[in-house]
Amino acid sequence: MSLWIDKYRPTTLENLTFNQGLSRKLKNLTDSDFPHLLIFGPSGAGKKTRILCILKELFGDGAEKIKIDQRSFETQRKKLDINIISSKYHIELTPSDVGTYDKIVFQELLTEIAQTQQIDADAKQRFKVVVINEADEITRDAQAALRRTMEKYMSNLRIILCCNSTSRIIEPIRSRCMLIRVPLPSIDEISTTLQHIASNEEIHLSKSLADKISLQSQRNPRKAILTFEVMASQKKKLNDNVEIPKVDWEQVIDDIVGKIVKTQAAETLSTVRQKIYELQSHCIPPSLILKKIALGLFTNEDIHSKAKFDIINSATHYDHRLRTGRHSIFHIEAFVSSAMSAILSTKY
Amino acid sequence: MNTFFQARPSSSVNVHEEIPQPWIEKYRPKSMESISAQEQTVAVLKKTIESQNLPHMLFYGPPGTGKTSTILALARELYGPKLMKTRILELNASDERGIQVIRDKVKNFARTAVSNRRDSDYPCPPYKIVILDEADLMTQDAQSALRRVIETYSKVTRFCLICNYVTRIIEPLASRCAKFRFKPLDISNTTSRLKMICEQEAVNYSPQTLEELAKLSEGDLRKAIMYLQSASKLHKKEMITSESIREIAGVVSDDLINSLVESAKSNKDETQLEEAVTKVIDSGFSAIQILSQVQDRILDDFQFNEAQKARIGEFIGQFDKYLADGTDEHLVILNLIKVISDTNE
Known part of the structure; x- marks a missing residue:
């Protein structure tokens, strides 16, 4: 018994339902000489699924037999461990796990992989593939270390970088890769998928409800399928009027936004602080909290347009500080209080 | 027994030919003549080959302008493909290049005398070359450690530093080298090079597409070739x-940028x-790209006056x-x- 997400995850390029044009292009790629890839797009768009499909297309079923190891590296001061997922043909790693020491991972591990050839003589391809997750979190130094490795060991090694945005990938890396953009699927595509799952699970799901779920998921298929599964497990019968459950942390955010709009005072700040701490203790990332509060305020109808300008300005300002600073709570609170003062100043 | 000692059919060579190379490697210039667009630099370097007295060199310029290609082509013309490997030490950012490596590896390589072996077809001057690629990423300490090494062993070793930003090379090091600036390629140079590759690879193209490609690559030939191959x-x-x-x-x-700016203006x-x-974010484009394209769009928009453009520009810098x-x-x-x-x- 697995989650529907995993159960209905496509495993071949032909079965991919979203972005058909892109899948065709990828298929063309795997037929001929395969380049380094840089796959980017919003989360939930299906980047990872595509990578797995590409690997399967390149190497056949062998790429699905994976094992997880831990490798350790010695630096002058510290011992580092990194988890590696590998099959006979590929290795998958997340160098940002070791923070600023990620350069060492590339210098040691990648060069080691690059210098050895494919062991399996029957392999379909002569090269191995290294999948690098969260490539936008890698430090600049580490990215620089990749540059020459990518050129020099092209005969043994292909790199697939996977990230949410190319903004923080340095230019020399971008110019060495083929850029593949994976956009989020449209509402229609998601509802079709939902209905496909529903018919396989023998649940009745009307078109309008499927549309409603997809709309609420903000075009994120992962979220849509999870929501649908939760709904299906709660109630046996789904008619059009069923309320779609909102994730509970989003309700808390809505609550915070409501409080800020209602009264702008020091007491609000302290109740908001309570809630933010609560969210953080449930592992909601601080940047997401800030973003959701900002968007909630920005689209709120009771706030004057002038105040919204200040709100969105301070949102980016404090988000920037949050990323470069240390204690996230300070910056979220600073944002909340500056938003409140912006609202107050337009009231009088 | 006999068969064992007989020369095997050179399978390894054949395999090597089979491996499809990326075009950026395949069409890397093999000789100084085929380097495009850097006429001045090439002319100066050719003179130095004739006189056989190579100075220490510092190549700088934006990515994809042929810095690494030039030094490799130069080395090939000096030593020939066979001797090249023994006479060259190439270090780049993917190798560890702390102060320790400069002290051990580089110093050891630099101080060994050159062998007498020579290829009769090539000049083979009696010194080796150390290439330090991406030298601007070396630490200050490592750069300082190089200072004396460069001077002491200059009889048997010449250094070539390659970097994008000359300002990040410490002054004492920069003053020991002859500086060569590599300028970004203009559109006509890029297109002619791309056309050459297209013809050799039998790619179906139209001249407009190549021009568009040259424009998008912003003078970076590697990027242009990479895009061409991907396409x-x-x-x-x-x-x-296109x-x-x-x-x-x-x-x-x-269209997407236009609709974004229009909705900002009207709503x-x-x-x-x-x-x-x-809508724009969900289609997965990178924000930096959106930012720069929106900026271009705003600058050309006559509905904004100068002061307004300046205000937006200030914000864009911040963003x-x-x-x-x-x-x-x-x-x-x-x-x-x-x-x-x-x-x-």
Whole structure:
């Protein structure tokens, strides 16, 4: 018994339902000489699924037999461990796990992989593939270390970088890769998928409800399928009027936004602080909290347009500080209080 | 027994030929003549080959202008392909290059005398070359450690430092080298090179597409060739279109940018602005790209006066810094749109 997400995850390029044009292009790629890839797009768009499909297309079923190891590296001061997922043909790693020491991972591990050839003589391809997750979190130094490795060991090694945005990938890396953009699927595509799952699970799901779920998921298929599964497990019968459950942390955010709009005072700040701490203790990332509060305020109808300008300005300002600073709570609170003062100043 | 000692059919050589190379390696210039667009630098270097007295060199310039290619071609002309390997030490950012490596590896290589072996077809001057690629990423300490090494062993070793930003090379090191600047390639140079590759690889192209490609690559020939190869792989034997080039380069379509800016200009309602931004973000384009294209669009827009453009420009500078530090892209683009809509009022 697995989650529907995993159960209905496509495993071949032909079965991919979203972005058909892109899948065709990828298929063309795997037929001929395969380049380094840089796959980017919003989360939930299906980047990872595509990578797995590409690997399967390149190497056949062998790429699905994976094992997880831990490798350790010695630096002058510290011992580092990194988890590696590998099959006979590929290795998958997340160098940002070791923070600023990620350069060492590339210098040691990648060069080691690059210098050895494919062991399996029957392999379909002569090269191995290294999948690098969260490539936008890698430090600049580490990215620089990749540059020459990518050129020099092209005969043994292909790199697939996977990230949410190319903004923080340095230019020399971008110019060495083929850029593949994976956009989020449209509402229609998601509802079709939902209905496909529903018919396989023998649940009745009307078109309008499927549309409603997809709309609420903000075009994120992962979220849509999870929501649908939760709904299906709660109630046996789904008619059009069923309320779609909102994730509970989003309700808390809505609550915070409501409080800020209602009264702008020091007491609000302290109740908001309570809630933010609560969210953080449930592992909601601080940047997401800030973003959701900002968007909630920005689209709120009771706030004057002038105040919204200040709100969105301070949102980016404090988000920037949050990323470069240390204690996230300070910056979220600073944002909340500056938003409140912006609202107050337009009231009088 | 006999068979054992007989020369085997050289299978390894054949295998090597089979391996498909990326075009950027395949069409890397093999000789000094074939380096495009850097006439001045090439002319100076050729003179030095004739006199056989190579100075220490510092190559600098933007990526994809042929710095590494030039030094490799130079080495090939000096030593020939066979001897090249023993006479050259190439270190780049993917090798550890702390102060310890400079002290051990580089120093050891630099001080050994050159062998007498020579290839009669090539000049083979009696010194070796150390190439330090991406030298601007070396630490200050490592650079200082190089200072004396360069001077002491200059009889048997010449250094070539390659970097993007000459300002990050410490002054004492820079003053020991002859500086060569590599300028970005102009459109005609890039197109002629691309045309040559297209003909050799039998790629189906139109001149407009190549021009578009040259424009998008911003003087970076490596990027242009890489895009060309990617496009040709996607299209197989079909004609390469401008759209696919733009898609590969990650350029946002003009329609999308236009609709974004137009909605910023016409809409007062924040919810609609939010929707417009979400649409762009969901299609997965990078915020930096959106930022630069929106800027181009604003600069050409006669509906904004100079003061308004200046105000938006100031914000864009700020946003670029935010994005480089990893601020949420959605928030930044939303802020940008709000600034434009606010300025327009």
